[in-house]
Amino acid sequence: MDYLNDMALFVEVVKTRNFRRAAAVLRMPNSTLSRRIALLEEGIGLRLLNRTTRKIELTEAGQLYYERCSRIVDEARIAYEELGDMVAQPTGVLKVSLPVDFATTYVAPLLPEFAALYPGISFDFDLTPRNVDLVGEPFDLAIRMRAPENVTLISRVITRISAQFYAAPEYLQVNGEPSKPADLEQHQCLTMPTMPSWPVHSAAGTADPKVESRFRVNSVSMIRKLAVLGMGITFLPERIVADDVAAGRLQRILPDWQGAAQPIYAVTETRLLPAKTQRFIDFVKERLREAN
Template sequence: MELLNDMALFVEVVKAKGFRGAAEVTGVPNSTLSRRISALEKAIGLRLLHRTTRRIELTEAGQIYFERCKRIVDEARLAHDQLGEMLAQPRGTLRVSFPVDFAVTYLAPLITEFAELYPGISFDFDLTPRRVDLIGEPFDVAIRIGESENSQLIARPLASFPPGLYASPRYVERAGEPRAPGDLARHQCLSMLKADSWTLQDGTRTESVAVGGRYSLNSVGMARRLAALDQGIVLMVEEIVADELQQGRLVRIMPEWQGAPIPVYAVTETRLLPAKTQRFIEFLKERI
């Protein structure tokens, strides 16, 4: 890195035709410039400049070196300027991992809005229940529901959703509507990931109740679908069952009770993010 810096200083000295002019351009003192160029000559093993009290002149080796260095410095500046343009107007392909049901039901309209704001960004989405490897796989960001597990990753909180209890009108008519958490023990509860209890709160009280039923699932979409098909009660975020509520296939039960808030995170492998990723995370945090 020091060699590259010295190459850039050498180019400025030649362009300014002296150390004084280069010092004004770079803000580096004359004495420092002279010392750095001397060290560069020593590292190369060739004299690059003929120095006089009034001006400097390139040696033959210096002329060749200047032409090469100038191209390298110009390319580096161009790369820097292009990245600055990307920051002003993000572009490129944004690769995102989403939880399936949350993305399809809730995030799709927000993603459409974001796409209209940034026409220079294209999208590569992976909708999967698995937690992708952000270190080993080429994703810019993963949107995750629930607590973050990997301390090596950077998790930025976007929102927190309290889940409610939902069932179909037909199930409630057939099995009766529970009035208190303890009543759930007598009902078919569609539990996720083999959970045998739900923790519910009403603002002042917290109760942990045993739940069970014929189905144990690892798919939010399947649990939602079975609930709409009169198979039991789900504890789920309202944003995920919004369509079923609107169409009357599910109704809220025990509305004064809800589960512990479920956090939503944007997870990245590093804090140093390209503009496209920064803008996407900022947009979701604001809109969600």
């Protein structure tokens, strides 16, 4: 594609009508510029410029070539400037796949500020637990609770979230309150199918109680609701249950114990991202730096 670069050099030479002035504008040696134009003429097979000691003049072929090239070079310049504007003020539709509970609890409160900062961006959110195909489906980004198994995808940690133990007062009145993590094995524990145990730590050490329940649910919202209804103990991040705790529907138990901070990932197909996607990732990461 060197001929495209040489085309731009040729246009600058014609505009200045002088190799030395054109070389100064292009910030390259005059000898290099002269050699590149000569190679361009050699590649085309026609002389484009008549050179004299005082000036240069276009040949008939050179005039035709200049008329075509100048439009191409101008279009390339405009495209470059427009892309620069997009980086400064991103536009377009941002399509994101993310889990519904993370979206409603953590992302939704951030959207008014982000939307005001970037009015040119519109949003298409797909709230689903499934792992969308970032290669085969038209998504800019996926937010996931686990790192992708596909090693060709690019994942970035945007925040870390830890969980604590909660239960409804009604449940504790009937079943008693556990005094240590091992006691959880004697309780109804509302958990996801992917979490057969709840590894936790405190100043006293670590524990990894196995948990059992009549209910295994792949929805954080339903687990929270079942806990409020007194169906068992749950292990969720504080922000998820904050309203229920404030209203007295849930209370924290085993307060000295909590889960390890689990990373949340922004997953993309490539490292080279459109400005709209990069700005969104950076914004969410900054706002959720201290998420829980």
